Amino acid sequence: MPTGRLAVWWLIASEIVIFGGVLGSYIMHRLGHPEWANQSVHTNTWAGAFNTFVLLTSSLSAVLAHNAASRGDGKRAAKLLWATIGGGAVFLVVKSFEWTNEIQHGYTITSNTFWSFYYTAAGLHGLHVIAGMIVMMFVAADAAKNKELQRVENAGLYWHFVDLVWIFLFPLLYIAK
Amino acid sequence: MSTAAHAEQDHAHGHAHHDEGFIKKYLWSTDHKMIAMQYLFTGMAMALIGGFTVYAFRMQLAFPGMSVPGYGRVTATDYNALVTTHGSVMIFWVAMPVLIAALGNYLIPLMIGCDDMVFPRLNRLSYQLFLISSIVLIASFYVPGGAFGGAWTSYPPLSAKAEYSLTGLGSSMWLLAVALEFAAFLLGGINFVTTVMNSRAPGMKMFDVPIVVWMIIIASILFMASVGPLIAGAVMLLFDQQIGTGFFDPAKGGDPVLWQHLFWFFGHPEVYVVLLPAMGIVAEIITVFSRKKLFAYKTVLYTAIGTGVLSFFVWAHHQFIAGIDPRMANVFSVTTLLISIPVAEMVFVYIGTLYGGSIRLTTPMLWALSFIAEFLLGGVTGIFLGASGSDIYFHDTYFVIAHFHYTFFPIAFIGSFAAITYWFPKMFGKMMNETWGKVHFWGTIISFNFIFIPLFFLGARGDHRRIYDYRHFPDLMKAGMQDMRILATLALLVLLAFQVVFLVNFFYSLFKGAKAPANPWEANTLEWQAPSPPPHGNFPQGLPNVYRGPYEYSHPDRQADWWPQTEPEPTKS
Numbered sequence: 001m002p003t004g005r006l007a008v009w010w011l012i013a014s015e016i017v018i019f020g021g022v023l024g025s026y027i028m029h030r031l032g033h034p035e036w037a038n039q040s041v042h043t044n045t046w047a048g049a050f051n052t053f054v055l056l057t058s059s060l061s062a063v064l065a066h067n068a069a070s071r072g073d074g075k076r077a078a079k080l081l082w083a084t085i086g087g088g089a090v091f092l093v094v095k096s097f098e099w100t101n102e103i104q105h106g107y108t109i110t111s112n113t114f115w116s117f118y119y120t121a122a123g124l125h126g127l128h129v130i131a132g133m134i135v136m137m138f139v140a141a142d143a144a145k146n147k148e149l150q151r152v153e154n155a156g157l158y159w160h161f162v163d164l165v166w167i168f169l170f171p172l173l174y175i176a177k
Numbered sequence: 178m179s180t181a182a183h184a185e186q187d188h189a190h191g192h193a194h195h196d197e198g199f200i201k202k203y204l205w206s207t208d209h210k211m212i213a214m215q216y217l218f219t220g221m222a223m224a225l226i227g228g229f230t231v232y233a234f235r236m237q238l239a240f241p242g243m244s245v246p247g248y249g250r251v252t253a254t255d256y257n258a259l260v261t262t263h264g265s266v267m268i269f270w271v272a273m274p275v276l277i278a279a280l281g282n283y284l285i286p287l288m289i290g291c292d293d294m295v296f297p298r299l300n301r302l303s304y305q306l307f308l309i310s311s312i313v314l315i316a317s318f319y320v321p322g323g324a325f326g327g328a329w330t331s332y333p334p335l336s337a338k339a340e341y342s343l344t345g346l347g348s349s350m351w352l353l354a355v356a357l358e359f360a361a362f363l364l365g366g367i368n369f370v371t372t373v374m375n376s377r378a379p380g381m382k383m384f385d386v387p388i389v390v391w392m393i394i395i396a397s398i399l400f401m402a403s404v405g406p407l408i409a410g411a412v413m414l415l416f417d418q419q420i421g422t423g424f425f426d427p428a429k430g431g432d433p434v435l436w437q438h439l440f441w442f443f444g445h446p447e448v449y450v451v452l453l454p455a456m457g458i459v460a461e462i463i464t465v466f467s468r469k470k471l472f473a474y475k476t477v478l479y480t481a482i483g484t485g486v487l488s489f490f491v492w493a494h495h496q497f498i499a500g501i502d503p504r505m506a507n508v509f510s511v512t513t514l515l516i517s518i519p520v521a522e523m524v525f526v527y528i529g530t531l532y533g534g535s536i537r538l539t540t541p542m543l544w545a546l547s548f549i550a551e552f553l554l555g556g557v558t559g560i561f562l563g564a565s566g567s568d569i570y571f572h573d574t575y576f577v578i579a580h581f582h583y584t585f586f587p588i589a590f591i592g593s594f595a596a597i598t599y600w601f602p603k604m605f606g607k608m609m610n611e612t613w614g615k616v617h618f619w620g621t622i623i624s625f626n627f628i629f630i631p632l633f634f635l636g637a638r639g640d641h642r643r644i645y646d647y648r649h650f651p652d653l654m655k656a657g658m659q660d661m662r663i664l665a666t667l668a669l670l671v672l673l674a675f676q677v678v679f680l681v682n683f684f685y686s687l688f689k690g691a692k693a694p695a696n697p698w699e700a701n702t703l704e705w706q707a708p709s710p711p712p713h714g715n716f717p718q719g720l721p722n723v724y725r726g727p728y729e730y731s732h733p734d735r736q737a738d739w740w741p742q743t744e745p746e747p748t749k750s
Contacts, residue, residue: 001374001375003295003296003371003375006371006374006375007295007296007367007368007371010366010367010370010371010401011367013401013402014363014366014367014401014402014404014405015405016405017401017402017403017404017405017406018405018406018408018409019405019409020405020406020409021405021406021407021408021409021410021439021442022409022412022413024406025406025409025410025413025424025435025439028435029430029431029432029435032432033430109416109420109422110420110421110422110423112423112429112430113422113423113424113429113430113431114430116413116416116422116423116424116431117424120412120413120416120422120424124409124412
């Protein structure tokens with residue numbers, strides 16, 4: 001396996017256990033506190049669902065970028081990567097509206113442990129979204145000049161991971177009532 | 178650090194072709210050997226801090242209330258900070274950087290026959306993060322309230338609330354330092370694993386990789402797989418400390434035992450993260466100095482992997498008295514006792530390797546042999562603590578302290594001394610003085626046992642580990658108990674004094690030692706085929722080809738009793 005891709009896989013492996021720690025702790029608490037359902041009804045499931053859709057779509061454009069890069073079409077790969085970055089940006093904007101709304105209604109990180117987990121887990125995930133976007137900006141800038149095209153796939157791998165984490169977060173934090 | 182840098186400068190003379198500035202060469206280098214040296218010397222400097230803190234608080238325990246020479250009176254708050262710093266520094270800033278980062282960086286590219294790590298700049302970043310983490314930790318001594326005093330395990334609620342620990346800022350800086358350190362080792366680990374998977378010399382198959390490299394790789398994977406929950410926990414604890422969430426606060430719906438689970442899910446594999454590289458070092462040394470093939474290469478490898486896997490299922494033996502379900506305690510007793518089987522098997526393999534060998538009792542060999550003996554004591558006493566019944570009595574006594582020092586001291590110090598004395602000729606191109614090496618060895622080993630054997634007895638008599646002044650506890654001041662504490666402290670002073678012998682020998686040999694040949698120990702592995710010290714790029718005559726495994730000593734068909742991995746098969750006539 002190419003060195004870069006191998007390293008991204010190992011990075012993802014170590015990230016999985018980080019999120020595993022947060023989510024494992026959350027699930028254990030959640031099982032012990034059925035009353036948290038009264039808190040989670042105040043999350044905005046529709047916004048969460050929309051964001052899930054946005055992230056999945058951005059993963060699609062990451063795959064298409066990889067496809068273009070493997071054909072040697074760096075320009076198209078760069079454009080598609082920028083579409084992915086745009087998806088990440090929409091995700092963050094929706095998220096910030098959601099959080100603003102929730103904080104205005106008095107559900108802050110210190111309100112109770114459900115909200116602590118809600119903000120911590122989603123915040124940690126949000127940081128990964130931002131990191132992925134920054135990485136893709138560099139990769140896209142290179143790819144537009146047909147340089148380092150193998151990095152398109154590596155950035156995409158990481159983005160799929162970020163996407164996958166959200167697939168776990170969404171039902172656990174929003175849907176489970 | 179600067180002395181090290183000067184020493185390196187001497188060596189670099191023959192290689193004028195990379196004439197870089199001082200900063201580029203010593204502080205901003207991407208050469209794996211230079212980064213290894215940075216880790217090694219930072220680790221050694223941190224060991225001085227770890228040693229000084231233990232000196233101060235052991236003096237307080239033996240002679241309560243006295244003004245400790247060089248420190249002054251140890252207050253109760255100081256005592257907590259000293260104990261915490263000793264534990265954290267010795268594990269995170271000495272054992273990890275020296276055994277994994279320094280030796281991994283130094284040995285992996287040389288032993289698998291490539292010119293550098295696959296991600297040299299990532300490697301540099303890893304060291305820089307580590308350096309920042311050390312600085313943050315040291316700086317925490319000087320903030321209001323002083324350094325964190327909640328023990329290296331940092332259990333909430335003590336660690337979560339400033340009104341309990343009295344070190345609001347110190348606690349958070351400790352967490353930050355630990356988190357940065359983890360980030361550094363994650364980067365390093367990814368680099369190590371990728372390098373070994375992709376950059377082995379032509380001809381080097383999986384089972385031709387020296388055991389120490391395998392061990393460092395297994396340890397890196399263990400680290401990567403176990404540290405995540407603690408990173409998550411550290412974020413949660415930081416939020417508890419700084420913005421008032423209640424992850425670990427029962428009053429807010431949290432659970433303090435959760436931290437213990439997250440911590441020990443990492444903390445117990447961590448024992449094996451540092452143990453395995455030390456075991457690997459011992460394997461290299463005993464094969465070379467008993468001139469025999471490693472008794473069972475694949476057994477060592479499989480037991481190491483088995484130990485690694487099992488180490489994920491033992492963590493709750495730290496929570497036997499934290500209110501976990503007794504049925505859980507049964508399960509974890511069994512897994513904990515199980516893990517002694519693969520570790521014992523490794524020890525048997527090493528003894529099997531020694532059997533019938535022609536043993537050369539050099540300084541590194543003495544360290545390797547003493548590792549087996551002392552670690553055995555640590556392992557055997559662990560049985561008492563792994564069994565939940567006896568642990569209820571022994572928990573948090575000096576028995577525990579003595580037990581894990583009998584494991585960690587062999588790992589962190591005996592292992593490191595073995596490695597440093599063995600690879601010193603390669604690292605610096607000079608031979609270390611054998612006589613003073615042996616003086617240091619005997620002084621250290623004898624005094625080490627005099628420190629911790631009394632602590633076993635103290636623990637068996639119920640001596641609790643987190644007490645600042647035993648005069649307040651008449652039960653713990655019964656006949657002879659204080660005498661044993663004084664004995665342990667005096668032995669510690671002797672041990673610390675003998676480390677001066679090591680430091681003097683180290684730096685004297687570095688500057689004035691006899692010049693080392695490329696292969697002074699007549700060893701097989703690839704690093705000994707490179708010049709001592711290896712130049713930038715490691716193998717000036719071209720990267721080596723590998724023809725056989727690393728432990729072909731005393732082969733019956735050969736005159737010489739070693740057979741380098743790079744030597745081509747003799748052509749059949």
